[in-house]
Amino acid sequence: MTAAQAISVGTEAEPYIAKPLTITDFVRYQGAAGDFNPIHHDHGKATAAGFEQPFAVGMLAAGVLGGFAAGWLGAENIRRYRIRFAEQAWPGDVLTYTGVVTDVRTDAAPGTREIDVELTVTRQTGGVHLRGWATFVLPAEGDA
Numbered sequence: 744m745t746a747a748q749a750i751s752v753g754t755e756a757e758p759y760i761a762k763p764l765t766i767t768d769f770v771r772y773q774g775a776a777g778d779f780n781p782i783h784h785d786h787g788k789a790t791a792a793g794f795e796q797p798f799a800v801g802m803l804a805a806g807v808l809g810g811f812a813a814g815w816l817g818a819e820n821i822r823r824y825r826i827r828f829a830e831q832a833w834p835g836d837v838l839t840y841t842g843v844v845t846d847v848r849t850d851a852a853p854g855t856r857e858i859d860v861e862l863t864v865t866r867q868t869g870g871v872h873l874r875g876w877a878t879f880v881l882p883a884e885g886d887a
Contacts, residue, residue, distance in 0.1 A: 756815040756842035764836045772803040799832035811840040816879040823878040829871040837867040
């Protein structure tokens with residue numbers, strides 16, 4: 744979507760369905776982030792901590808969600824982004840990333856509008872892995 748397109752409350756992003764999660768995905772993210780907590784890649788450490796198996800690093804999906812939102816309304820337009828972890832994701836889970844516009848304010852700076860979006864990462868089970876919220880500043884309609 745471009746800033747020139749009509750955006751109103753209820754406008755939805757095209758969902759992004761990721762490939763099934765793997766422990767290799769967790770390790771690759773951990774290497775990039777420098778976070779090597781073994782409960783995300785070592786079966787023995789994960790089970791010793793009370794989990795059935797290693798589970799996803801929450802910030803992995805949070806980063807993908809941020810990229811998803813930026814791809815939808817433009818990285819240069821993001822003003823706020825926050826997330827809340829809901830439930831764990833596991834190897835084999837297929838995550839779906841969605842977004843919907845929840846508010847459009849035209850009383851922002853002259854020539855602009857603020858767009859609030861709610862973002863969700865859902866597991867194939869229907870459970871919510873992450874929730875996110877972001878605010879974008881776009882040109883006022885007709886100014887793009």
